[in-house]
Amino acid sequence: MRTATDQKERLLQGNQACAEGALASGARLFAGYPITPSTEIAEFLARQLPKVGGKFIQMEDEIASIAAVIGASVTGLKSMTATSGPGFSLMQEHIGYAYMAEVPCVIVDVQRGGPSTGLPTKVAQSDTMQVRWGTHGDYYAIALAPSSVEECFELTIRAFNLSEKYRTPVIVLMDEVVGHMREKIKLPDPGEIKVINRMKPTVPPEWYQHFEINPHFVSPMASFGEGYRFNITGLTHNPEGFPTDRPEVIREKLDKLKNKICHNVSDIVQVREEFMEDANVAVFAYGIVARAAGQAIRMAREKRMRVGLIQPLTIWPFPDEYIERILEQLDLIIVAELNQGQLIGEVMRVVRGKTRVRGLFRYDSELITPDQIFDKIREEK
Amino acid sequence: MELIPKVTHHYLRTKKKFPNVWCAGCGIGIVMGAIIRAIDKLKLSRDEVVMVSGIGCSSRMPVYVDFNTLHTTHGRPLAFATGVKLAKPSLKVIVITGDGDALAIGGNHFIHACRRNIDLTCILVNNQTYGMTGGQFSPSTPFMKIGTTAPYGNRERAFDISKLAIASGAPFVARGTAYHVVQLEKLVEQATLKKGFSLVEVISHCPTLYGRLNKEGDAVEMLKWQRGHAIPISAAGKVPPEKLRDKFLTGVLWDIEFPEYCEEYDKVIAEAQRRD
Ligand SMILES: Cc1ncc(C[n+]2csc(CCOP(=O)(O)OP(=O)(O)O)c2C)c(N)n1
């Protein structure tokens, strides 16, 4: 006989788990444009969203997709889109808009090989830096990176929660393998899931400022049609939302945007570690590479090597504090990534020459194997 | 402010955002007045109106009016507005855009909004130029007219905007001018009432750049040009074809019925829930 818990255990694809996570967070609008390897998210939500009274729309391109997502979010719906590298490039202007206009929304980037059309069906981590720096202007990104089907589900919920809490776009940075692989996952009951919703104003409309400056850096958010009648613009604006050219108001706005991320790093950043207690060597890897690294570390441990895994679940903001803290015990950090070396620059920035940092890069469309990582550990140690 | 009639005043964010960015004599303010009067006539509450715009002189309009306002990015207001409408179909969503905004950078969104037939009212201020960036030629600048990036005359053909909208599937298409304000007000009213995507193309004028570059005179001269070149569609049959050649038609050019997207999506929801 099957118990209630057994029933909840399902074999899901990463992309589907991401979509399930979105539904569980209360996402009620998806706007997107098909692109491999993310399309299953759109297909799944086209079927599921109307069942819960939500809406799916296929737009004419990715620029329009994220525009519709922003429009729906300011009108009160939790909204998202999903894409891959080429579509993500097209979204950059509007990611900046969502950041500037402080609009919560979630963008899933299931990475494939680049540059350009690149390798549509192959795995890569080639957008690691685009996520951080893609849009123009000073910008502080939040990006979460799952390595398993379960993490796809959990981190999508977390992405919605962070975006609602901080009124900012949040990116879920997946990759082709994480998106397409199937694993067993136990979906929690809706009651067990912590869902955060944007803070609503408590003041009457006459006092309301859509971009209020306050000590928490996050302003309560009314939606269109609720009687508040405010202005939203991508032009640099004052707390009321009107374009400004006053230097002190400009500085205040840009500081607010920066501070709401930078003053909350400890809330936003999560790092998963394995065997780090006594490690003097660490492998630093995110996404699917962290899975191979986990295997490699167990191989090393069998040979009595003190190796551990650092897996940033939040890659932006970068886990500076964690690395600074762990640095003293380490003789070597190996950064493994599916590109020509993007995150290694960040690790070196934090390490500042205090420990050896070595890279293991693969960008030929194949995964980094546990053996490759293990060999690298032996070679560098 | 005494010069602004009471009705208009009621819908302006006077305390917050005046004076405005528009040049003296510009047609955009006239268009704004017509939209406000149409909304007033329809007795829409300010809370239920959302005005969405792109980037350009015309797209600055939402900043000044006391509705829910969304000033977006260059060319994309129809895509933002699609999300707004889908999220809350009870809202009246009016999109303000320019000829550059809607037809160059936003051309793809424009034809797809027409085709998708989501209930948006699009007011396109066609001043035949890129006003905000300094008078470059736009997709609606006539052949051989001067722009700052067409100093020897524009060698491209202009879009016939209304025809483009009709061909793209828009069920309601009208054309008015900044000169014919009473008619414009009515067209905006009809467009707002229309269930489905509606376009009002407004032939307007930019005396500061287009007018000066093309030696078309001041604002008054340009308004007179509009008066002399607009032929009401109802009268078109009576005008000999050779006299129509350099003119344009005004009024409701196209009005058909087609299922509206949000209403169709409600059926999708009902169907999905029935099968579940
Ligand atoms: C992506 C992008 N490209 C270019 C611009 C610069 N730009 C601002 S307004 C504008 C043209 C506006 O012309 P139109 O839509 O006809 O409006 P008008 O100013 O004439 O009312 C351009 C090219 C921009 N803001 N964004």
Ligand code: SF4
């Ligand atoms: S530049 Fe032209 S379109 Fe812009 S406000 Fe001045 S007159 Fe109007």
